[in-house]
Amino acid sequence: MKFSIEHESRRRIRVKVCRNKMTLVEADVLEYYLAGVEGVSKVRVDERTCCATIHHNTCKAVVIDALKKYNFEKYKELLPEETGRKLNRAYQEKLVMCIVKRTLFKMFLPASLGIAVTVCKSAGYMYTGIKTLMKGKIEVPVLDATAIGVSLFRRDFKTAASIMFLLGVGEILEEWTHKKSVDDLARTMSLDVDKVWAVRDKQEVLTPIADIKVGDYIVVRTGSMIPLDGKVVYGEAFVNQASMTGESLPVRKEADSYAYAGTVVEEGACIIQVEKTSGSGRYDRIVEMIEESEKLKSASENKASHLADHLVPYTLLGTGLVYLLTRNIVKALSVLMVDFSCALKLAMPISVLSAMREARGYGISVKGGKFMEAVAEADTIVFDKTGTLTHATPKVADVVAFGGNDRVEMLRLAACLEEHYPHSIANAVVEEARVRGLNHEERHSKVEYVVAHGISSVIDGEKVIIGSHHFVFQDEKSVVPEGEEKRFDDLPDEYSHLYMAISGRLAAVICISDPVRTEANDVISKLRSLGIENVVMMTGDSEKTAASVASAIGVDEYFSEVLPEDKSGYIRKEKALGRKVIMVGDGVNDSPALSEADAGIAISDGAAIAREIADITISCDDLYGLVRLKELSNELMKRINNNYRGIIGFNGGLIALGVAGVIQPSSAALLHNMSTLFIGTNSMTNLIKE
Amino acid sequence: MKKIWERAGFLAGGIIIGTAGLKALTSRDAKKVYTHATALTLRAKDSVMGTVSKVRENCGDILSEAQDINENLESDEKREIVESE
Structure with missing residues (x-):
């Protein structure tokens, strides 16, 4: 070339x-x-x-x-499958064409035709305005409709046309913002699951997705996304199919059910016979799924229109008041003419778009502007310890065998069971076995996953369970072999412990060391200086381990041996107290808490389901991504509030001058448009200066 | 009498426009004209977008060169400083 x-x-x-x-x-x-x-x-x-x-x-x-x-x-x-070029191109074109059309209309269209076009276009705005009013709400559409309607009523078609033009541009920008953020997120996600568990010769083998052919069998378990379309041949799973059907409740899948690519297994496991191989619309499905989850969440409206909505009653009130005081309808209408909501609607999406673009530069993808708002307002942050405060790669420090079992054999067995789950501790066990060169044949039956507790399976007719202290001893009533209680009590405290029991007797304890990230302390103190008041750590570890970590990194509160429902319960409680809560997590067991929080943040190496539920994903190597996110969000809110004040102050001044008769309506309109343009361009600059 | 003729004339004209005119507007040749007009609009659109891109790129050129100039000025202003012992 x-x-x-x-x-x-x-x-x-x-x-x-x-x-x-x-x-x-x-x-x-x-x-x-x-x-x-x-x-x-x-x-x-x-x-x-x-x-x-x-x-x-x-x-x-x-x-x-x-x-x-x-x-x-x-x-x-x-x-990658999608790059977003087409999307950007389409919106660029839309925007430019919108401006070109307006210019051509202004220059060449005969006045009478122009009026006809303006009247036709205004019908849509009138309709939405009246519809909003019928619902008993006084919001932006009402103001838009009033401003347009009054302009038409006064036969001021130019003003009506320019109001509609600015509203149209604002709408395009808003839509672009949203589509672009969804697109970016979907792209990072669709690139993600590239390996699947395929069943080959009665064994599960980790296989690149490109090597899977039609008719192959693949295994999908809790927290994983179903990678390919196919029919379930064995097993039972609850699958979230929101992306396909819009139904947020999970659907039960058993033999002969059809499973769709891009849907997520919430609980259970199944073997799927593949009917369609990779590359068939995975990206589109993920986009749909994200949009669906957005729809479910958007109970509160985004900041931009929210702010503008607040203003509407005041503007209307102001118009009425001026009329009552001056008895001069022209002066009263000058309040409506300098329309706040145009500037607000234009400046806000630009600010948000630009902030999201900037965040992406730091490896942070945000699903919507309102989550940045939530992060900015948050005063409580909850960390799930493993994978966030600690490195995502814990290591096996020691294996202590009980009941006369062999240490190496126990590690081999544990690795054999643990390798099927996307959890950092499981990964550690598998990695240790691999490093020691322990090969393991798949000789167990179906592996069952008990969320946040552990896993259980049957090998050679004996029930094997691996998991937390609570799971192994309280739930499953396993016992420590006689005469070994002393050894059990002497287990070192600085490690997290993973207990394995065979047929109800403790067989081994795997000591896992999971060093806290070196920057954790610094990050927490930085977050505090950015407005976080309450730092909370949640962990499934024992009280002793949790306490030592908590004091080392300086959290305000910690909870040990927590279950997933405890995490979301705590967040619910804090929210009820009027706090805004950020949850940072990475695993399957964090999912309920992530969706409960005002802003759920997933760290990128985590389970697929966590990333789908999370509002924000961070793919940095260190925790400083969190600080950057908080900084960006704070700055964004500051900018939005400054814009808000600037727009209101400046235009308020214009109104006052107009009402007083100091400046002519035409120069007021010019100044109004210039200020809108200035604030708009200013909002495109980076929030964090280098 | 004159008025009646005038009206009849309008009527006839209307009928002709209504039938022959409609024929003309929907004829094959007319369709060709529409097609060309659409093609022209699309080309115009492309050329507008092309111009926008070109303007943007040239603005970038100007900006980067301007930054270079300022950097050069700045480095020129830095004088060598000798400090007595």
Whole structure:
């Protein structure tokens, strides 16, 4: 491929592909390739102009070298199923066309026709306004309709048209914001599950999804997403099919039921015979699922319209008051003419869009503006210890065998059972077995997962359970072999313990060391300085382990040996006290708490279900992502409030001057539009300056 | 009498426009005209979007070069400083 250098400066090069046209895919491939080149900080390939703008912090030669090595066919594989280019292109077009249309109308359309068009267009706004009023609400649509209606009534068709134009632009921007955030999230998620458990020769083997053929058997368990369409042949599972049917209650699946890709197993396990292989609309399903969960959640409206809604009664009241005082309908109407809600509706989505874009730059994807609002207002943060405050990779420190069992054999057995669950402690056991070179055949029967407690299965006719102290000793009534109580009591406290019992007798205790992240302390104190008052830690660990961790990192409150329902119960209680709560978690057992919280944050290595339920996902290597998120949210709220005050103050001043008769309505309108434009552009800048 | 003729004329004209005019508007040739007009609109749209992109890129060029100029100025202003012992 030939490139010509169109422009270059110290840290930016713009090259043009030497041809007239580029397809969307070609542009995408080039952009992805260049973004992966070392030293390149930002790339933008425009398929319309065939230009690639490359921002870099190395020298020109590196970029030129990379361009020389480019090969479309070779790098085509890099591309994910959806890149969002089409979406952005569509909205860009919509926006530009909206502006072009308005300009053309203004310039060429005869006045009488223009009036007809304006009247026709206004009908829609009138209808929504009246509908809102019928519901007994005085909100933005009412104000829009009043402003448009009054303008029409006064035969001021120009004002009516420009109000509708600004409202239209605001609407497009709002829709774009939403679609884009959903799209980004879905893309990161659809790239995710790339390995599945396939049943081969009566054994479960972890297989890349690309290797699965129609007719293969795959196993799906609690917390995992069903990766492919197929028929259930064995097992029983409760599946959340909200993405398919919109039904939020899980559906029971048993043999002969049909399971759909993109749906999530909430509980249970099943074997599925694959009927359709990868690549068939997985992305679309995830998008639907996210939109569905959004719909279920959007009980409160987003901040932008919320703020504007608050204003509506005052604006109407102001209009009435001015009329009563001055008995001059023109002056009264000048209050309505300088319309607050246009500026608010335009500035708010821009601020939110820009904040989300900035967050994505830090590896944070947010599902909606209202969650950033919730994070900004939050005063309580609840951490699930494992995987968030600690590294997601705990290690096996020791295996203590009881009842004359062999340590190595016990580890092998534990790994054999634990390997099926997406939990960090399970991963640790499996990893330890792998490092020690312990191969294990799958000789157990179906593995049953008891959320937050542990797992149980049957091997050679004996029941084997692995899990917490509570699960093994209280629920399953296992006992410590006689004469070994002393050894059991002497188990070191600094580790978390995983207990394994065979046929009701303790067989081994696996000591897991899960060091707290070094930055945890710093992150917590930073969060405090950003407005968090109450830091809470929840863990399934024993009281002793929890206490030592809690004091080390400086949390206000901690709860040990908690169950999932305790977590969500605590959050409910805090919310009832009027607090705003953030929950940070990573696993299946955090899901109820994540959805209960005002903002649920999932750390990216966690279970798929946690990420789907969470409002925000963070894919940073350290906890500083949380600090950045909180900073961004605070700044966003500050900006929104500043915009709000700026818009109200400035336009309020305009109204006052208009009512006093100091300035003409036309110059008031000009100043109003200029200020709207200024606030809009200002809202696009980064919140955190480098 | 004249009025009646006038009215009849309008009536006839109306009938002609209503039948022949409609025929003309829905004829094959007319369809060709519509197609070309649509194509023209689409092309215009593309060219508008192309211009927008070009303007954006050129603005980027100007901005980056302006930043370079300022950086150069800044480095020029930095004087060598000698400190006595």
